[in-house]
Amino acid sequence: MLRLSLPLLFSLIFSAARADPLPSWNDTDSKARIISFVENVTDAASDDYVTPSDRIAVFDNDGTLWGEQPVYFQLIYAVDAFQKMAQDDPSLITSDALKAAAEGDYSALAEGGKEAVIEVLGATHSGLNVDDFQASVANWVATASHPVTGLRYDQMTYQPMVELLRYLRDEGFKTYIVSGGGIHFMRVFAEAAYGIPTEQVIGTYTETSYEVIDGVPTITKQPAIGFVDDKEGKPINIDRIIGKRPIIGGGNSDGDYAMIEWTTAGAGPRLGLIVHHTDGEREVAYDCDSHIGRLCDGLENGPNLGWLIVDMARDWSRIYTGAQ
Known part of the structure; x- marks a missing residue:
């Protein structure tokens, strides 16, 4: 029976991996x-x-x-961010679009069309310095999970x-x-x-x-x-x-x-x-x-x-x- 040393076995494995650049x-x-x-x-x-x-x-x-x-992940981030903002300050809910975001109601948000989405993105993406915004995104990426x-x-x-x-x-x-x-x-x-x-x-x-x-x-x-x-x-x-x-x-x-x-x-x-x-x-x-x-x-x-x-x-x- 053929026996392979561990170094040789690892070499063959690594060679096979290198041979296929797209294994998935x-x-x-x-x-x-x-x-x-x-x-x-x-x-x-x-x-x-x-x-x-x-x-x-x-x-x-x-x-x-x-x-x-079901929607672009950046919009999910914006809705999650606005929900936290609205919990701290309910007076921020000043429109139907922002109400839908505060409630996590994507169907209602979709009914508002492109303008509603832009309003939610504006409420969560503007007024922040770039470092603070990106720190918020980094925390979301590290902790949030997809609904499906x-x-x-x-x-x-x-x-x-x-x-x-x-x-x-x-x-x-x-x-x-x-x-x-x-x-x-x-x-x-x-x-x-x-x-x-x-x-x-x-x-x-x-x-x-x-x-x-x-x-x-x-x-x-x-x-x-x-x-x-x-x-x-x-x-x-x-x-x-x-x-x-x-x-x-x-x-x-x-x-x-x-x-x-x-x-x-x-x-x-x-x-x-x-x-x-x-x-x-x-x-x-x-x-x-x-x-x-x-x-x-x-x-x-x-x-x-x-x-x-x-x-x-x-x-x-x-x-x-x-x-x-």
Whole structure:
């Protein structure tokens, strides 16, 4: 009988782990296509070789790197925050939208539409200096749990996508988040959750002000929206902040369409990727009819544009980082 020494056994295990950069992806065409693309653009002998300085990959966050149902997690944070504020000072409840937030009534909040959501976000995201706001978010991420899964929100990152980000960086890529989510919100957890540093997080932002308060230089968040990083705003912000067209663009909704379209329209090798939420057992199945992460145009046009449609149920052996 063959006997292996412990050092040799560990060596074989580690070699096998290194051999598969995407262990939570099933052995489907999606995985093969991603690996083939990365190998081609990083092989100096390949006609598709891309120099490291041009290996830029951009990804949406909500619904692409972590969950987004039943509502965007940032809105859940805002409702939780306002409930605490209203308990301390009930006089803050000055509208139907804020009343709905104080009661945790998402249905009533949804009836108020975009304006109601913006009002709740404004009440909880403005008037605070950036450090205090981010400390509040950090505490929420560390302690709050999702109403359906029971997981902390930072445990609801998608393990296959975390692996993809790591794989790309190992191969010389620079990875960015380009999301409709708030930039100060996402910067709290991006590095710990995804390995993406704060300066590579691009998102929606409010206006801010600078002043010296009691001798302390302070940046304070204001109510007005400075820039909405969604739809056509995504390629505009990429151009403005990164200054290069990415060669990989990934998202999950039609809000990411323009970003992926612009990414894949460039010369040379390009990869557009859409995460299609098809798994109603381990997660939530949704696309065109969803009020969150609506995906119609990407499903219809993506394949003809050469985009990779990742089928979550078929292509992923595991969903969340915090659950097997």
